[in-house]
Amino acid sequence: MIAIIDYGAGNLRSVRNALTHLGADVTTASTPDQIEGADKIVLPGVGAFGAGMAALRAAGFEAPLHEAVAAGVPLIGICLGMQYLFESSDEMGIHKGLGLLPGRVTRFPVDGPKVPHIGWNQLHARQETPLLAGVQDGSYAYFVHSYYVEADDPADVLATTDYGIEYASVVGRGSLFGIQPHPEKSQTTGLRILKNFVEMAS
Template structure:
């Protein structure tokens, strides 16, 4: 069973339904102990970085997430959930993140770009990953975000996407992955990514 963390940020039902469509059992979970007991964990999210970190702290999830990652269980951050994996976000000043990956979350520059970045865009592979098995290079996925991750370690970047500048749209190392776009809203190829994550789960 995949635990989808409910900390008051995000469209959890659509993620759960996405997993169900590819035959993966996923439950929306508020109890930190249940999250820690799960064989795999998903951290979704939309909204403000600072609010998300505060909600995770209040719900007792920060320490649980750290232990899940340390236990090398498959872990997936989606949209804001990807950004939370990094050290710090420049949203409303500097807000500390989970610090699982080194790097910063930055806002797209105002001016010529329309912010938020919204709609379908391509993800170009930078390295192989089990998360992208069966997903053609340059496939398009659905994005809605004003901030992007800037990994300090370029080896973290699995795919890049262009929107005024190149940014890491999928990141990963060992058992931990982050996706900036919404796989649950990205048609069959997005569902394939969820299915691939499900294959990493040990029952």
């Protein structure tokens, strides 16, 4: 059973539809007790980092997510959900993240390409990982974001994307993963990544 966390700031319907299309048993968790016993967890997110983290904390998910990751439950953060995994973001002030991975979230340089980064761009594999099994290097995924992750540990960077700078677009450590583009909007590539997550041993 895969639990999708509903804290009022995530694009749940399209993610749920994609997972259901892949044959996954999916439930929506709006309270922390509803992720107890889940085989896997999906943390979606759209909008601003600070407001999203405030909503996630207010719903009581912070400690249970730490406990689930420590117990080895596979978890994937999508888009803003990936950014939550890190220590902080400077989007509209300094905001504390979940701190599950070392690093921070910051805005694309003002002298670079147009922000937000919207549209199709490539994933360049940097580490072997079951999450990207069968995904060819250079495959395209769909992005919508103005801020990106600066990961402190290169070993956590599973794939990068170039948008004026090279930045981490897929991250992971153990059973914890994050993906900056929207896999549910990324057609064949995105469905393959979600399928890999669904089929991952838990």
